[in-house]
Amino acid sequence: MVFAAALLFTQWWDFTVPALGRAHYQAVFLTNGQTYFGRYYDRLGAYAKIEDVYYLQQVANTDSNATPDTRIVRRGFELHEPSSRMLVPKSAILFVEDLTDASPVAQYMQKDSGR
Secondary structure, three states: OHHHHHHHHHHHHOOEOOOOOOOOOEEEEEOOOOEEEEEEEOEOOOEEEEEEEEEEEEEOOOOOOOOOEEEEEEOOOOOOOOOOOEEEEHHHEEEEEEOOOOOHHHHHHHHHHOO
16 A cells, blocks of 8 residues: 555656647756756656756867857766756746757757667
């Protein structure tokens, strides 16, 4: 009985609200200025889930007068090797936008996920 209750609670805790008609990838803008790209899932509770997470990274040029290059990085290849999903407090989310199929970020993510 306790096992069944624990299983139900675990399933409820990670329950994601169905989203019909949404895009394959979303951009999640946080209140601290960071932006993450991936598959956004609104969950019951205080946290939202983002899977297959990517973020933007500034790369300095060798020319000090040039503007830094921006590249998209898949989360999980950092020194501490986090998983490719993350939980974000809903209070830290400013807004979420769907990425169109024509988005260069969505195209890169689609191509990268096929590897």
